[in-house]
Amino acid sequence: MCYITYSFIKRNEWGNPLFIIEWGEKMELLESIKEMVLPLIEQNDCYLDDIEYVKDNNEMYLRIYIEKNEGYLDMDTCVAVSELISDKLDETDPIKDEYILEVSSPGIEKPLKTFEQVQKSVGEYVYAKFKNPKAGLYEVEGYLKSVDNQELEFEYLVKNIKKKIVVNYENIQFIRLAVKF
Numbered sequence: 169m170c171y172i173t174y175s176f177i178k179r180n181e182w183g184n185p186l187f188i189i190e191w192g193e194k195m196e197l198l199e200s201i202k203e204m205v206l207p208l209i210e211q212n213d214c215y216l217d218d219i220e221y222v223k224d225n226n227e228m229y230l231r232i233y234i235e236k237n238e239g240y241l242d243m244d245t246c247v248a249v250s251e252l253i254s255d256k257l258d259e260t261d262p263i264k265d266e267y268i269l270e271v272s273s274p275g276i277e278k279p280l281k282t283f284e285q286v287q288k289s290v291g292e293y294v295y296a297k298f299k300n301p302k303a304g305l306y307e308v309e310g311y312l313k314s315v316d317n318q319e320l321e322f323e324y325l326v327k328n329i330k331k332k333i334v335v336n337y338e339n340i341q342f343i344r345l346a347v348k349f
Contacts, residue, residue, distance in 0.1 A: 228267040
């Protein structure tokens with residue numbers, strides 16, 4: 169699953185959007201890059217978490233997020249995968265314009281962009297923002313206790329008292345892993 173942000177939109181002097189490349193072309197480009205880099209990532213005991221091609225501070229970035237299959241991604245593995253991907257992209261040249269390649273972990277507060285990622289995060293400490301308030305809450309930070317069909321159960325603390333709330337996945341505006349202090 170590719171996650172595309174709106175930062176690939178360039179604006180003219182009046183603030184109107186000018187698309188760098190068409191949406192369909194961008195999806196095809198990301199899919200072809202994904203097919204190229206997957207074997208390189210997998211041969212280093214990693215998996216592709218996400219890929220995006222975005223404009224940020226007047227520069228185009230190809231960002232590839234990887235994770236270790238077991239354990240945590242270390243710097244040596246990240247550098248090795250980055251060099252392999254860079255060589256492959258130089259060889260095949262799928263992006264004709266200038267861009268910056270970034271290969272990294274999605275980070276400790278990784279956004280959960282798909283329902284499958286949410287399901288795999290049961291038991292994790294998360295932050296979720298709701299589209300519509302539920303039980304007077306617009307957001308919750310706590311443990312994702314279960315996912316049953318489309319219903320997500322969170323356990324959180326209010327003044328050291330454990331509370332639970334069930335929210336339908338359709339009502340989740342944003343969810344990510346969180347760090348508990």
